[in-house]
Amino acid sequence: MHSLSPSPAIDLKSITRTTSSPGLKLTHHRVGPTRFVIQCVSRYESANSSAAAPTTRFNIAAGHVGGARHEWQSACAILASKVVSQQQDTEKSGGGADGLSNVNGHPTLDLVPIKESNSYAPLPKPLSIADLSPAPMHGSKLRVxxxxxxxxxxxxxxxxxxxxCEAIPCDQFEVAFQAVELWIAxxxxxxxxxxxxxxxxRNYxxxxxxxLHIVGEVxxxxxHCLLSLPxxxxxxxxxxxxxxxxxxxCEHTLTKMGLNVARxxxxxxxxxxxxxxxxxLRDTAAIASARAAxxxxxxxxxxxIQDDSGNVTRFVMLAREPIIPRTDRPFKTSIVFAHDKGTSVLFKVLSAFAFRNISLTKIESRPHRNRPIRLVDDANVGTAKHFEYMFYVDFEASLAEASAECLGGATGIHVFFEGFGELSHGYDTMDPLIPGRLKLAVNGTDRVDQVLAKGKIVPYRNFVGP
Ligand SMILES: O=C(O)C(=O)C[C@]1(C(=O)O)C=C[C@@H](O)C=C1
Structure with a gap:
């Protein structure tokens, strides 16, 4: 599996255009084979190095749910200036243009002409009011x-x-997050x-x-189908x-079909x-959709060939801006928290929901990145007694509802976030309270809002079934 780790920051490096793989024999022409590739530099943030690490390809083939490729090109207007400035940086640093003009053997898509080094660098295109609206920036289609x-x-x-929408393929989950943060999508x-x-x-x-904020789900x-070459x-x-x-x-079905081959x-x-x-490859089959076939x-x-005919995947819809919680229709809310007293008080935290008749629809735990293990002998040192977790909870209420709003206040428990990883990419715990942040009280005395601004809350749009 191809994955990025540990949590690199990805910087846009270049935009190139490729054509479909030469060996690929398509029996139809529904999908034009042109693909735009945004090449990113993965910056691995280690204590002693900020050097650029191996490049990561950011594949963006435009518009397969709808939309034309040339629209994508105009959608890159803001990014183009960044591309050029990064190209010039590279040239200045002696890197030459080779790595940018010929990526993976593909010619560069010259979105913006590269000027002579002594000419003026193109200025970034100023953001307009349209850029700041949640509506699509370029063209009429929402880019997803x-x-x-x-x-x-x-x-x-x-x-x-x-x-x-214009669906924008990305080669990794993290690239999809970046694409929205960078206004590419x-x-x-x-x-x-x-x-x-x-x-x-990974997505949790x-x-x-x-x-990014969760603004809905589908x-x-x-x-699944089992696909092979004709x-x-x-x-x-x-x-x-x-x-x-x-x-x-599909594991059981494959076995039942007698396909005890390598996976x-x-x-x-x-x-x-x-x-x-x-x-x-005539000896290999893929599990994929009929559309992929x-x-x-x-x-x-x-x-x-899925093991259960009711096989369903739940997807979250993410946006740069949260939705404002309302009470005019059923809402679902998602929060994530860690507790300063550790995992052992989880029951107390969850009882706050039960007391308010708020139904929980999901709870998920993930290792606490900053403090994965709690040492609990007398001096709080020594033997590791248990692992620490962060908890993701989905509940059926809007934060605008009184029951949910006072949720934290009534727990009497100090629930908070300790900065997660790189704050530049994660949530800034010093952010002022904004709609969508959880209001949790701290033992009745502290300024609730300030402490609770540390909590991250990501409200969902009204949940509508499949
Ligand atoms: O590979 C795909 O087609 C995906 O969209 C990814 C994914 C997943 O990540 O779970 C999505 C739905 C299916 O459950 C299988 C794979």
Whole structure:
């Protein structure tokens, strides 16, 4: 599996255009093969080095839920100035233009002409009021980032969440977060859990690192197919590749089909199909959607191979701005907290919800990044007694409702965040209280708002079923 770790910051480096893989034989022409690739530098933040680490490709093929590629080009207007300034930095530092003008063998998309070193650098385009509105910046379509390539379930989820949007594929979850933060995309739609495979922890962790807000959710029934190159029979297969969630969602069915062959994890389901088509692999099958079969010229060897016909994935819709909590319709709210007394007081915290008749719809725990282990002998040193966690809780109430608003105040328990990771990317604990931040009280005496501004709250839009 291709992943970024540990938590690199990604800077835009260049924008290039590629054409479809030469080996790929498409049997149709629905998807134009041009793809824009934003190349990023992953800056690994270690104590002794801020050196640029290996580059990360940021794939953006425009508009597969709708929208034309040239619109994407204009959508990059603001980014273009950043690209150019970074190019010039590189040139100044002796890096030359090679790495930028020829990335992975692909010619650069010259969005902005590169000037001679003695000419004026292009000034950044000033933001206009339109740039600051939550509406799409360029053109009429909302641009929605998702992880994967066209044909991925996440692309379908983006289309379900925002019909007629321009879906923007990203090669990693983190890139989708970055795309929204950098205004390349207006929204991101990312999976957080599946009814068979469980939570997608990576996205829970990323929610804490980035300043995006959950503004809604969609549920997508996931119907898997087993795909191979045309003419390939099941008996020829030595390997099945797919996204790890998809592999786990089909495990029993594959075994029942007698496919006791190697399983290999790749970044996304449709990417697995694309990989097989590109490399003409006749011994490998992919688990992916029927749409991926169509896009990459694959045959469907078996349909509906998920272990449970009710296989559903829940995706969150992310935006730069939170929605304002209201009471005119049912709301769902999501919070994440750690407790200074540790995990042992979890029951007390949760009882605050029970006392107010607020239903919890999900609780998820993740390791506490800053204090993963609590030492609890007399001096609070010595033997590790238990692990510490952060808790993600979804509950059915709007923060505008009195019951939820006074939630923290009534717990009498000090619930707070201790800065998570890089504050520049995560939540600034010194931020003033803004709508959408949890108001939790501290033992009745402290200034509630100030302390509770440390809590992160991400309200959902009204929850509507699948
Ligand atoms: O690979 C894809 O097609 C995805 O959209 C990713 C993903 C996931 O991350 O869980 C989404 C839905 C399915 O459950 C399987 C995979």
């Amino acid at each position: 980032a998702y992880q994967g390539v066209p044909g991925a379930y996440s692309e379908a989820a983006a289309g379900k969440a925002y019909p007629n 207006d929204r991101a739609v990312l999976p957080v859990e599946n009814s068979l495979g469980g939570s997608i922890h 962790d990323l929610l804490l690192r980035y300043r 549920q997508l029934p996931v119907h 003419g390939v029979r099941k008996e020829y297969l030595t390997r099945v590749i797919s996204h790890p969630q998809a592999l786990s969602q 290999e994890a790749v970044d996304d389901t449709a990417g697995a199909a694309e990989y097989i088509a590109t490399n003409n 169509e896009l990459y010229g694959m045959q469907i060897l078996a349909d509906g």
